[in-house]
Amino acid sequence: IGSILVFAIIGTTISAIVIGFGLYFLGIAGVVYQLNFLESFAFGSLISAVDPVATVAIFHALNVDPVLNMLVFGESILNDAIAIVLTTTILESTDGATSTAEAILMGFNRFCLMFFASAGIGVVFALISALLLKHVDLRKNPSLEFGMMLVFTYAPYVLAEGIHLSGIMAILFCGIVMSHYTHFNLSTVTQITMQQTLRTLSFIAETCVFAYLGLALFSFKHRAEPALIVWSLILCLIGRACNIFPLAILVNKFREHQITKKMMFIMWFSGLRGAISYALSLHLNFSDETRHVIITTTLIIVLITTLIFGGATMPLLKFMRATKNSTSKRLRRKKKDREVTLSKTRE
Template identity: 60%
Template sequence: EEEMFRPNMFFLLLLPPIIFESGYSLHKGNFFQNIGSIILFSVFGTAISAFIVGGGIYFLGRADVIYKLNMTDSFAFGSLISAVDPVATIAIFNALNVDPVLNMLVFGESILNDAVSIVLTNTAEGLTRENMSDVSGWQTFLQALGYFLKMFFGSAALGTLTGLISALISFFNFGDTYHIDLRKTPSLEFGMMIIFAYLPYGLAEGISLSGIMAILFSGIVMSHYTHHNLSPVTQILMQQTLRTVAFMCETCVFAFLGLSIFSFPHKFEMSFVIWCIVLVLFGRAVNIFPLSYLLNFFRDHKITPKMMFIMWFSGLRGAIPYALSLHLGLEPIEKRQLIGTTTIIIVLFTILLLGGGTMPLIRLVDIEDSKPRKRNKKDVNLSKTEKMGNTIESEHLSELTEEEYEAQYIKRQNLKGFMRLDVEYLNPFFTRRLTQE
């Protein structure tokens, strides 16, 4: 039977605009202030969760407690189900006066986590396609680690390079040589931006890297450098077009997710579903609590136990795990149906139970920010594209605009590492700060 939700359509048409927009609209000041914590949660935390869920399913299957899956299939399922999408939680954070650091930790983790989860799943797929019968467990682990590192850093480097090239093209004025001034022709400028937005995805997929990881880093780099070289018209047009397209793609994704309940035969096993839910919650706990305690040794703004509990509770699953479950193409067909059915149940369970319980839980544990900020009255918008990283209006993340943040940062004498390199060399080389944000 034809499935109503085609994974190829999801990964080629619907997911890239959502991922690129999340990177392009990211509030980079708050993001890079917490970049170490975000990377630890999204990369190492996701890997921990994937290994716990995958290992638990594998050993429970060998003990004949649940449906038996081999090691690569178990790891693939653990990887895909580790993709979090806390849309409802972040919308509630924005509606309430929640600590902006907690907001950014959850939001930043969800941005990178999607890409990491997809790379981990692709790693498991790559191992499945190869003949691993004569390879030991340690060799399998090293091969998987090498494949993951190649996918992660190769895709990130490709996306970063593409974004920097777009910044250079938009930086230089070709009017004297070619009689074309992109800043005076917004249609050409906008067209160039759209091409460069999708280019890293196509290039990465063409050379067997992760298009999602590449397009995410390209979005962050283009927002940080290329955006400031554009004319004011194209700046606004780019932001609003991306937000609109991403919102439409999100709507289609969740509509397909709801319709998928009736679109193909299901295989339901109670023991498998229950143990998977237990492992998902346990894997999230092992991800959040130990890493938070470790980070507190290095953070000035500590992650409190209440914040840890809210972060654990915000582990909602969305449409990405379901699309990945169909993309795996497991054989026999009953295994594919079991994984798909279990994934749908976990997604609905986390959205309805965890998402629905977030607001009363936040009020119960009293996690609201002690320094309330001036806020406009807004409706709660359950969309990842709702001004969460908007550089024009982002009062729920910071009282400073991007320009004010950078001006304040430049004045500081204690800049270190990448921030110093960016302010002193990269920004002057790749951007011209002549346009108003």
Template identity: 35%
Template sequence: MSFSTEGDEIQTRSLYFVLFAALLATVFILAKQLHDHKRLNAVFSEAALVLMVGMITGGITRSIQAISSTNQNTDDDAVAVESVLANSILSFSPNVFFMALLPPILFHSGYGLRRELFYRHIKPIALFAAVGTLLSALVTGLSLYGIGRLGGLGAFQPSVLELLTFGSLIAATDTVSVVAVLQAKRVDPHLFYLTLGESALNDAVALVLFESFGELLEKFGENGQGTLARSTLQFGLDFSLAAVGSPALGILFGVGAALVFKRSDFRDHKMLELGLYSLCMYVPYTIAECINLSGIVSIFFAGMSARRYIVPNLSTETAHNGEAIFGLAAYLAEICIFLELGMSLWGLKAKFSWAFIGWSLLACLIGRAVAIYPLANLWNCSLKESQLNDAFVEATESFDIEVEKAQNDAGLFQDDVSVSSASTSAQIGFASRIKRKRRTPVKRKDKKISLPMMHFLWFAGLRGAVAYACARKFPGANRDEFIAATMFIVLFTIVIMGGATELVLGILKIATNVDEDKYMEEWHKQRMLKGAFHDFGMFRENDLVV
């Protein structure tokens, strides 16, 4: 749509920002009222509230647009301005999401982490994020393909590559609303860091999968070039490079920035110091994207690295103000994302295949379960060690009696060599009666993922803006159907499942109001307990079966 004058375009953009600012003010006021009503907030999250505000705004905008388009007496220039304004409100730009809104959220997530707890649980986090996301994508895509072959999807018959691409994007989780509840309830730090860490790294793996399958889909769909083996190899290379290079880039950026602040003392120039420090929210992300690494992982580790290395080289005032700016930027970005999601629902020109939407929701929940329960049990098994218990004491006493008897008997008929042989035979007989049992050592107990935690990790796999942004870039002729299914799943998981987070915590009896400082103090005490005496005292029960 072209404008008669440049002033019309400026006016349209100004109106858009005024309306968006008014929406933000409305959200802040309503959110305050929501938090004041504890019972309502327990079943209706702030993210769901923002989504609803966006949907109502989008519906009103859509209605006004329809009325204006049917009004014959309206000035053409006014219609043009209103049309562009409505399209701006009802649209969702993946580029704005990934480049402007996502980096502050991930940077602040990494900035606020306790590094000790995160790195202590990094192995299960990486296991869920890498292997779990891959399993979730494959299970979702292949199960939908099987349902389609059986006729469950009706007239809609996407290819297996399209379904694998869809499975990849719908495997991306968004736990913003869940993490907010976990922070407010002060749940077990183990569960909190598993949820937060897995969500942040999961998005990076899902994006690599989506881009790999999307590229494969475009090649097969357009000119038939490329092979599955070649694409699989490319995915492996991209994933390996991202898995190693992206965290390294984030950490190195933090170290490099710390050296800059250390060598160039900005403490007498607070505004310059704060301005330079604030750039950390975006620079690592953009550098990673420019060199084909994962910006999501890089900015997450840059946040942790900034807290560890940059803050000690800043003035106290700048460190405090920077933390406030990071928190505010992350919060505003989250609000904007959910507002955009709600408003863009009315701008969809999507085709709703309800059979596909229903099966997709079920398939992604099953895929999430496959990504959590087997891997969690596998991780728990890896923590176990073979240990001895009180039965060893009883068995040792009976063994001494047997050895003495064997020596006495052998001494009646044979020489000392025979006595030694009899003693050895008794030892072998004793060893054959000892059966070791594998148990989780106490020093690793905090790493074990309990069954209620598994249930909650499955439940916390909400789908959000990352999945929707990928759907807007979906290749192929069936793009509209996949966008519609993604939007429905996002709305269902955020509104229904996100709103039930606090209720689920109570049902699963997960510990809340945990003092993280005391938790860390106890953890450090356990790390100091070493040696045979500690092991004997901690593994006395049920480790040995005779």
């Protein structure tokens, strides 16, 4: 979990800074569509949210190293929340009367407050639910038990959003703690019902999001800036590299199971952008022209990374695995025949 937190928190911040500074100075130089300091870093933060859904599905199909699967999947879950908090922090900490240094300091304070307070709310609700279900026997009434679980899972999100914190961060940490404590205090019936219900809802939500993403190509007014799109994509790759490789070398000093160079490369390659980035771009309160440029750029980057990088993941993994002499043809054939599903909710 320590490595995942390092990649998700520090890595996402590094990526946002690289992209934000890069676009800001390229805009000043007249190379790309000019964005001001706030707009550059808001875009850098939202485009730093990775969603390697295709990569994770292929990992399951090819049965890759569990550590690699855990790192990519774990980072993608927490990374979305970090990107949302970063973007919200940047948008809320702006004041025309403050200097850049003061704005950065205010943004850092706001980020820490939002991150730790939201996580704390989620943890508190999860612990309360664990204690309540431990001392109150509801095993003979699974309907009430199931209803209480739904309340305790949704309550931290509502409270966090109500006091202008991060609901997704609260519900994420609530889910993590609940899976370790509350889950084992439930009856077997409620455990199965809860898991299958949430997996089904997650699958439906995921499908709707990607359907909406596809329809967005034809539903909104777009303004494409080719130079901005190309340089944003390049900076995404550079920011991802500055995130993965140095931090992987750092965490290797404290890990028993080392992250190999091959794993680092696959983690870098799996930095697909997804629906979170696009959703955040829709909520930017900039001028209409700038907003349309950022939305179009984000949508195109999401589609390019998902289709090209996601589509190239299978051949890349097979090529890199082909160098292993220990893999037999029979095992390769079995792994090739395994079903590939694009859902994160697969067991």
